[in-house]
Amino acid sequence: MEQNRPNHKLIYYFSKWTDISEEAEKIILSAFEPQFIKKKKDLLVVNDVCNYLYFITDGCMRSYYVDEKGGEHIFQIRMDNNWISDLESFFSNRPSHYYIEALENTHYLRISKERLEQLYIEVPSLERYFRILFQKAYVNSLKRLNATMWEPASDRYNEMLKEHPEMFQRVPLVYIASYLGITPESLSRIRKKK
Template sequence: MDESLDHKLIYYINKWVKLKPEEEKKILASFEKQAVKKKIKLLEPGQICQYIYFIIQGGARSYYHDAKGDEHIYQIRLENNWISDLESYFSQQPSKFYLETLEESIVLRISPEVLENLYKEVPKMERYFRILFQKAYINSLARLNSTMWETAEERYNEMIKENCDILQRVPQTYIASYLGIAPESLSRIRKKK
């Protein structure tokens, strides 16, 4: 695997906290690199989430099945993004979600124990993850609010603005599920564009 990919993580951490070279080395040594084929489940309901993943190449999604067996996508993440079930990860309680790769992917992963040690070795990482988790919380609230107050078309436009190549890389049925609409509604919205 290309070692320059590891430095994507450092690049994104340095956007929020400035790292020294020795801190960068400790961070990279704390993460485990993993190549994952397409459609591999990194987590299943009932399992305890053991890792937070930083996607350096590829993509992943998290989803669950409701009581009727219908699938609902909670997260779609592509390169340079984090994905996990943070509730399970931090509480060490069984997950309700599947975590699955969308394409062949390369991820960096870190367990709770290693992350705790990293906080001690590189205190700036505690600040970085606090910022990251705050942003994730705000994004979750914004997404929840958008389902109440925005039209499907507005939610679609916002998603495209955030990640323009998602349409070429993620199946329409997944995008529709993520937006909380039927695939037919997504087709109608796309035809308007």
């Protein structure tokens, strides 16, 4: 399988969780729209409804909100072969509280809620894939919330370094600090101790 073509990266990840026939592959590929966004451009802005799920084939994005004092708080940082979206807005059809911004020139695939529902009917095995994906997203959100409340910042940093070392080469440290829920100064102190 040609993993270097963006659509085939998506098929590769689906096939890790479920069997994809040649016919199903064609249906899936026709359901996702290839897109491109330049670095520093917004994919989603606050108060717009998030109408799509996005699969990043090559690039990096972040989702964040801005508090009443103008401070940015990063909720997600996603790179190649990962999903990003505002699932609350996507499923409820309500305005988003988040921005989604490209941190690099990014190629991605997108699918609307309506098309996703149709895809479940056309390729029933994908429903299992997305159920697992959404369960993992929920568990990861809870895990991150708990870590922010109970784990020392140095432990959160070490976990991120272990799980996503490439992030430190591609994402500005100020954004990593925000994602970890600490100040850039605190992150700098933690890094100096290593």
